[in-house]
Amino acid sequence: xxxxxxxxxxxxxxxxxxxxxxxxxxxxxxxxxxxxxxxxxxxxxxxxxxxxxxxxxxxxxxxxxxxxxxxxxxxxxxxxxxxxxxxxxxxxxxxxxxxxxxxxxxxxxxxxxxxxxxxxxxxxxxxxxxxxxxxxxxxxxxxxxxxxxxxxxxxxxxxxxxxxxxxxxxxxxxxxxxxxxxxxxxxxxxxxxxxxxxxxxxxxxxxxxxxxxxxxxxxxxxxxxxxxxxxxxxxxxxxxxxxxxxxxxxxxxxxxxxxxxxxxxxxxxxxxxxxxxxxxxxxxxxxxxxxxxxxxxxxxxxxxxxxxxxxxxxxxxxxxxxxxxxxxxxxxxxxxxxxxx
Amino acid sequence: xxxxxxxxxxxxxxxxxxxxxxxxxxxxxxxxxxxxxxxxxxxxxxxxxxxxxxxxxxxxxxxxxxxxxxxxxxxxxxxxxxxxxxxxxxxxxxxxxxxxxxxxxxxxxxxxxxxxxxxxxxxxxxxxxxxxxxxxxxxxxxxxxxxxxxxxxxxxxxxxxxxxxxxxxxxxxxxxxxxxxxxxxxxxxxxxxxxxxxxxxxxxxxxxxxxxxxxxxxxxxxxxxxxxxxxxxxxxxxxxxxxxxxxxxxxxxxxxxxxxxxxxxxxxxxxxxxxxxxxxxxxxxxxxxxx
Numbered sequence: 001x002x003x004x005x006x007x008x009x010x011x012x013x014x015x016x017x018x019x020x021x022x023x024x025x026x027x028x029x030x031x032x033x034x035x036x037x038x039x040x041x042x043x044x045x046x047x048x049x050x051x052x053x054x055x056x057x058x059x060x061x062x063x064x065x066x067x068x069x070x071x072x073x074x075x076x077x078x079x080x081x082x083x084x085x086x087x088x089x090x091x092x093x094x095x096x097x098x099x100x101x102x103x104x105x106x107x108x109x110x111x112x113x114x115x116x117x118x119x120x121x122x123x124x125x126x127x128x129x130x131x132x133x134x135x136x137x138x139x140x141x142x143x144x145x146x147x148x149x150x151x152x153x154x155x156x157x158x159x160x161x162x163x164x165x166x167x168x169x170x171x172x173x174x175x176x177x178x179x180x181x182x183x184x185x186x187x188x189x190x191x192x193x194x195x196x197x198x199x200x201x202x203x204x205x206x207x208x209x210x211x212x213x214x215x216x217x218x219x220x221x222x223x224x225x226x227x228x229x230x231x232x233x234x235x236x237x238x239x240x241x242x243x244x245x246x247x248x249x250x251x252x253x254x255x256x257x258x259x260x261x262x263x264x265x266x267x268x269x270x271x272x273x274x275x276x277x278x279x280x281x282x283x284x285x286x287x288x289x290x291x292x293x294x295x296x297x298x299x300x301x302x303x304x305x306x307x308x309x310x311x312x313x314x315x316x317x318x319x320x321x322x323x324x325x326x327x328x329x330x331x332x333x334x335x336x337x338x339x340x341x
Numbered sequence: 342x343x344x345x346x347x348x349x350x351x352x353x354x355x356x357x358x359x360x361x362x363x364x365x366x367x368x369x370x371x372x373x374x375x376x377x378x379x380x381x382x383x384x385x386x387x388x389x390x391x392x393x394x395x396x397x398x399x400x401x402x403x404x405x406x407x408x409x410x411x412x413x414x415x416x417x418x419x420x421x422x423x424x425x426x427x428x429x430x431x432x433x434x435x436x437x438x439x440x441x442x443x444x445x446x447x448x449x450x451x452x453x454x455x456x457x458x459x460x461x462x463x464x465x466x467x468x469x470x471x472x473x474x475x476x477x478x479x480x481x482x483x484x485x486x487x488x489x490x491x492x493x494x495x496x497x498x499x500x501x502x503x504x505x506x507x508x509x510x511x512x513x514x515x516x517x518x519x520x521x522x523x524x525x526x527x528x529x530x531x532x533x534x535x536x537x538x539x540x541x542x543x544x545x546x547x548x549x550x551x552x553x554x555x556x557x558x559x560x561x562x563x564x565x566x567x568x569x570x571x572x573x574x575x576x577x578x579x580x581x582x583x584x585x586x587x588x589x590x591x592x593x594x595x596x597x598x599x600x601x602x603x604x605x606x607x608x609x610x611x612x613x614x615x616x617x618x619x620x621x622x623x624x625x626x627x628x629x630x631x632x
Contacts, residue, residue: 069530073461101533108528115524119546128542129532180532 016044017083018220019105019188024080024091026065029073033294035061036244039080040317043188043220048211050223050231050252052267053241056288059224062241063190066222067107068095085187103133106181110193112173116165122149123161126180133184148179152209171202175209182213189213190222195230207234228271232256237323240264243288243299246317250324260320260331262304298328306330364626371622377615381608385431393425397580405598415600418590426582427604433583434612437498437567437576438560444502445509446556452506453513454540454548458521467510474507483566487575494567494583497576501566505559512555516548523547550627557620561613568609584609 019042026036036058043049051059064070065077072095080091085104089096096105109115117125126145127138134141142161149157152175165173174194181189191210195203211234214221225231231238231252239249240261248261259265266284273279286303289295297314301307310329317327330336365371384391400420408415414424456467474482486500520526521544529543570576571585579586584605591602 064527067531069527071460098530098533098535101531103533107531109524109531111524115528117525117529117543117547120542128534128538132533177528180528 017042018045019043019082019084019222021062021066022081022083024062024065025078026061026070026080027076027078028291029076031291033291034078034244035291036065037299039241039244039246041222041239041246043222045187045220046214046218047236048214048221048223048234050225050235050238051241052225052228052231052238054226054288057241058244059226059241060192061244063107063192063222063224065091066096066190067101067105069107099133102129102181102186103184104186105188105190106184106186107190107192108174108177108181108194111197112170112177112194113197115177116173118165121162121164122168122176126161126176126183129180130183144183145179148183149176151213152176152179152182153205154179170198171205174198174202174206178206178209178213182217182219185217186219188220188222190224192224193226194223196225196227203230204233210234228267240267243294244291245299245327247300247328248324248326249317250321254321254324258321258324260324260326260333261300261328262306262333263300264326265333306333361626365622368622368625370618371626374615374618374620374622377611378619381431381435381612381615384428385435388428388432391428393428394422396421396425396429396582398422405594405601407598408600414604415598417587417601418594418598423587423601423604426587427584427608430577430582430584430587430605431608431612433494433571433577433581434564434567434585434609437494437501438564438616441498441501441505441563441567442556442559444499445505445559446552448502449506449509450513450552453510454517454544456510457514457517458540458544460518464514468514471507471510474504475511479504479562480566480569483570484573484575487570492575492578494571494577494581497567497570500570500575501563504566505563508555508559509552512551513548516551517544520544520547551624554620554624554627557616557623561616561620564609564613564616568605 021039021041024036024039025034027034039058039062041049041051041062051062053059061070061075065075065080066082077091082089082091082096084096084100087100101107116122123142123145126148127141130136130141130144131138134144145161146157149160154160154172154175160168160172160176165176168176178194189210194210195206198206207230210221210223213219223230223234235252237250238252238255239246240255240263241247242263248255248259248264255264256268259268263284266282269282270284272281284303289299289302295302297312298304298307301311304311315327315329317325318331320326320331326332398421400416402420403412403416404420405418406412406416406420412422412424414422414427417423417426452467456464477485483497483500483504486503487497490496490500526539526543529539534542567576567583568585568588571583572589574586574589577583577586587605588602591598591605594601
């Protein structure tokens with residue numbers, strides 16, 4: 001009975017899946033180890049998936065590889081299947097075709113200050129993006145650009161169209177980037193730390209905007225961030241990455257309240273708690289190993305308090321609860337280890 | 342609510358072009374350079390309509406005459422009016438400067454863009470050739486090429502243009518490599534723009550400022566090179582006037598007719614100074630860090 005419910009749930013979720021990435025393995029030229037080692041991600045309609053992890057864990061590389069933005073002469077993808085909007089792309093021999101970039105999958109970047117071409121007006125850049133995919137006349141594209149600027153909450157959109165990027169503030173530029181990314185109604189928006197370079201009030205506005213646009217259009221969003229505050233605010237599901245692998249993923253409430261991978265537990269305890277200001281923050285000991293020194297098996301084992309000889313084999317990402325997966329031999333820790341605090 | 346916050350955000354005014362022009366106008370030495378260059382340009386352009394004698398007309402009654410009311414800059418060894426030859430010579434000099442730099446830019450910039458943007462073996466091939474050309478000193482290379490092509494003003498311009506090309510390949514390549522890793526190029530690719538469009542709209546406009554500066558400075562070098570080639574007999578051929586060939590003749594009469602050498606010497610100095618000041622001013626005006 002419960003199995004049949006799960007099956008229908010799975011059937012439902014497959015129909016709703018907008019993008020799925022399977023087993024992405026990527027290596028940079030001249031490196032002995034894979035930077036990304038079997039990354040799987042799935043985004044459903046209207047869902048915000050947050051990819052979290054510390055610097056160098058491969059979050060941004062995953063996004064760039066998804067979009068096909070990595071230079072082909074330095075990054076080599078040895079496996080990886082991308083399913084998006086009914087087409088299946090084998091990333092080991094192809095990249096996302098240019099016709100789909102910006103049209104089916106759009107991306108916004110971390111630095112709004114440098115993500116717009118300084119030599120052209122805002123208008124001409126949005127119009128260019130619209131005309132690239134939707135065609136039409138320049139005035140149609142201009143109307144669309146105006147509409148998009150209005151939609152992302154820019155005052156005086158008609159005037160802004162004829163202004164240059166340097167005339168806008170960081171928050172406004174990020175709005176323009178979002179307007180440009182969404183001008184062709186993509187099904188997936190990849191946002192690579194879109195709020196990191198902005199101050200906190202603008203950050204909240206941009207997150208609100210992304211959420212509103214998601215509700216309006218039903219687009220799926222992959223948000224890359226290292227800020228667990230952002231995750232708590234916007235995510236539906238979260239994927240925790242460590243050393244180029246997804247170590248834990250699941251619904252945000254589940255992962256936050258019941259983290260099962262020792263790394264996720266470390267991340268959560270390193271976050272300051274407002275209700276308990278007196279306690280010291282627990283830190284994850286050591287630093288992330290460099291790509292060349294990545295341990296075999298579980299990549300976290302050199303920093304893990306629970307590591308044993310078993311961890312020298314790679315733990316698969318497996319279900320430990322409904323929709324909640326963890327790549328740890330000992331998960332769930334409560335049952336498999338007798339933890340004494 | 343959102344509106345009030347947005348309207349409170351600081352707004353800079355003015356197109357970038359206007360800011361550059363404002364900065365340029367405040368730059369005193371650049372303005373001096375601009376005036377010098379404009380002066381010589383006007384003279385060269387107006388040569389056919391100015392009331393001056395034929396630069397090739399000889400007057401055996403007025404050989405090596407000092408400056409006077411009849412000949413403001415004196416006459417040369419076969420009685421030709423030096424001022425007329427100076428003005429027509431300005432045409433040769435400026436033409437040589439502009440045309441040879443245009444050749445260098447037209448060849449060098451596309452090659453540099455290709456090398457910088459595509460990298461790999463394309464870059465390796467172009468860069469090695471560039472380095473080979475750069476190994477020969479600029480003027481020596483120009484002289485060798487001009488001698489190979491045969492003495493004429495056109496060939497001198499081609500020779501100077503080719504000799505100046507490697508500078509532009511190198512400069513453009515370096516600029517493109519730095520610009521192509523800018524976020525806005527990634528975001529252009531994320532929009533799905535094709536490579537040709539990225540090159541023409543995102544890369545090229547952003548590498549132009551330093552190329553413009555280099556071109557202005559190279560015009561000065563090219564003018565000296567043209568004068569040197571003409572001095573050696575590899576540039577403008579007699580009886581057509583050129584500052585370099587005028588100096589060549591004048592060197593034989595330095596004691597008897599110093600004005601013959603003075604005017605072309607001063608003119609070369611001034612026009613080269615003008616282009617250098619102009620180039621420096623442009624560099625400062627286009628530099629976003631300086632205010």
